[in-house]
Amino acid sequence: MNRLSLAVCAAFFVLPTMASANAIERACNASDGGSSRALCSCIGGVADATLSRGQIREGARWFDDPQRAQDVRQSDRRRDEEMWQAWRQFSTLAEQRCTG
Known part of the structure; x- marks a missing residue:
């Protein structure tokens, strides 16, 4: 796992107590x-x-309840699909822009 992946993963695990992108x-x-x-x-x-405050808060909940993330990923609801895509976009852009 590269440094960016470690940093992004660490951010996700600490995030549940925080509510903004600066967190x-x-x-x-x-x-x-x-x-x-x-x-x-x-x-x-x-x-x-990339992410709204609501998307950050919702994503933070995934780390308290990993099944919730799985449910969002597999959901056909538009809101869930938008949420999953926003987090995928964030991860991809962070890797592209922040490495090198």
Whole structure:
């Protein structure tokens, strides 16, 4: 797993107590993955540009209840599909913009 993946994963696991995209940056900075402040700032910026506060809060709930994430991923409801796509887009953009 590369440094970005570790930082993004760490951000997701710390996120449940936080409610804004900037929380992703703080969680990244607090992670044990050895991520640089510049990398964490980049990830936080991508989250700001990609995810709404509601999407961040909902995604944070997935880590308390992984089955909920699975249910969203498999759901045919438009809202769930939009949520899943937003998080996929965030992950892809963070990897593209923040590595290198």
